[in-house]
Amino acid sequence: LINYHWKDYKYLLGFFSVYQDRFNWNGWGNHYAEALVEAYKVLGDNRYLSVARESLDVQVPLLLSTGLIYSIGRYVKLFPELAYALECVAVPSVKLYEITKDEKYAYYSALLAAWLYGGNRLNVRMLGENGEGYDGLEYMHYNRNAGAESTICALRTSLYATKLPSNFQDLATDPVILGRNGMKVLELEAFDPGLFSVRFLSGDFGGGAAFQIEGKARLKKEILEIPEGHYFVLLSGDLKNTTVTVSSKSQAKKEISGSGIFEIGEIEVSRTINVSVSNSCLLDQLILIPQNTGITFKMNDEVMTLYYDFNDGKTKIVDKALFLSREHSVFNTLIPKLKVLDGFTILDLRELFNNDGFAMPQKPGNFDNLGGIVGAYLPENEVSEGITRISGVPFEVVVNGNDNVRCSGQKIIFQQPINCTKIYVLAAANHGDYKVDFLINHMAYSVKINDWCNQPNAIEFDYRYIQSGERQYIKCGLSLYELDISNLNEALKEIILPREINVHIFGITLK
Structure with a gap:
């Protein structure tokens, strides 16, 4: 096993490889440290304990700061983050704490276990109400399916965390993460x-x-x-x-x-x-x-930072905030150009558009893969640019370049208040359905935006293009949503879009 400890990378010390002739590491198969700890228990050979400690000292700060890296081979694949990868480092950290009584490993295991309780990049709980482990954390969403492997790994991590002193258990189950500095x-x-x-x-x-x-x-x-x-x-x-x-x-x-x-x-x-x-x-x-590489957090109301210093080759824990998250949410504001047609007012949203949902293989788009450059996308060749009527409602459909807005709280302000009772939205979501709020003059109107492959009712296609440029024959498209704002009792002054990055808006029309 020690022969698979990869030493050719100066900056990835502590990683093991599936092969001896080329580097290939998988987070979901990273049980090397635990195997070495168990070998030490049986054989008493300090080499095994030493290599296990060195491995976790490099890996854990990197994984806490970056996320549970999926794999490193010909390239780095960051997502999905899996409970399988979590259990591989959280459990041996507990075992090392029990053997060495070094609190560093209690911090490791508690901060790793915190991933299940919201101490992850997206601040979402990865354990369900019945103890099931969710299947994975993607770039900007999580997979709410709960398979056997995810559940077993999540429960094993949680059970081992109960062996820690109570203050470390509290850190695991009620984490306050202030910042990260990772790959x-x-x-x-x-x-x-x-x-x-x-x-x-x-x-x-x-x-x-x-x-x-x-x-x-x-x-x-x-x-x-x-x-x-x-x-x-x-x-x-x-x-x-x-x-x-x-x-x-x-x-x-x-x-x-x-x-x-x-x-x-x-x-x-x-x-x-x-x-x-x-x-x-x-x-x-x-x-x-x-x-x-490391993470800043609160424990017992005290701010602390755990990090690995490559210069010293040591993990350090200090009572100060070295890494603080920078708020980078985008609040673009638009005063839209308006087009009046047959009693409808069409909003020009081009300046807000930040995503290319309609495309062709010659110049691919990326509707659904926020963490990558290329994803799946709608067929540009099946739709025309310009005014399109859907159930009698006209929308300005754009197909060249960016053609929709991923929602992150963008604000639409009208130069003059508009008297209207209905807001029509042409939209779709990726990676599931989302219940979101539109703030209309600061009043919340809730609507469920369906996934683009969940029975679109406005513009429907028989296929979509996938990353390779091939056609995947699956019904997909956009849906029409109506917001009845007749109870607003005042003219429309502003619309604040939902704060949900996986919801895409292709058009808005007023009546």
Whole structure:
């Protein structure tokens, strides 16, 4: 087992590989540490205990700060986060605490178990009312199915957490997470290639897509959402005798040959990042690991931070807030242009549009895969741009470029109040149905927005395009929703869209 402890990556120490000749790690099969602890119990060989401790000291702060990484192989796959992956590190942390009495492992296990009780990226509980474990945490939603494996792993994690002292049990079941500083995965196909010759490929890549570079190239991306600081840089792709230079506030350079993930070096990151290559290659992901990976939380009303310091190679727990979440919710405000037609008022929402739901394989869209560059999408070839009447209600349908708004509390303000009694919404959701609130002059109107594949009643298609560009024959489309605001007793002044990123609005019309 120790022979599968991967040592070729300086920045991924503590990880094991399924194979000895190439690196392949899966969060859902990561039982190495527990196996080593059990081997130590039977054989008394301190090597096994030492490797288990080293492994968790690197992995746990990274997983707490990033999320329960699904797999690392040719590229990093962050989602879905699974209870299988949680149990693999939470249980051996409890066992190490019992053996060593080192409180560090009690913190590990409590903060890991907190994932089940809302201490995860989305702050949602992953245990049902009957103790069932939900199947997974995606980029911006969770899978509410509860299979046997998820339930067993969730319950095993919870049961082992009950072995901890009461204050650590409280940390697990009532977590207050203040911030995280984890791995950042940037999809290189989302970078700006400028005038360089690149080809967009979809397939088995991180994010479902990659760039095929022809000759020299320089890619650029603004990264204001990433905190400035010192990062370790890795790159995934397929390269041959290619010099790769990654630059921001400083730069790192390395010649690479091979396929998979490669360590480039260390850089200071600030605002923008550039990737230059010396010849033709395939580029998939740029992976940034901060010098200190960890999590800031409250315990007994005290603010604390647990982090791994790559410089010292040690986990540290301090009584201060090192990582605080930055609120980055988008509250765009629009004063819409209006078009009056047959007693209806059509809103022009183009300036709010942030998603490409209608597309073609030649230029793919991404209706449903918020965490990736390419997803499934509606067939642009089956719909026309312009005024479309649905049950007598006219909507302005856009099909070129961004054509809908993912909802995150955007505000629509009218230059002059409008007298109307009905608001018609053309919409669809991805990854399930969602009950949401529209705030009309600050009064909440609730409506359930159906999934795009759940009996659409307005614009229906026999198929959709999937990431590969193939047609998947499944009924899908958009539905019409009516909000009766006759009880408002005043003219319409503003509409605040729901705060649900998986709800898409394609059009709004008033009457």
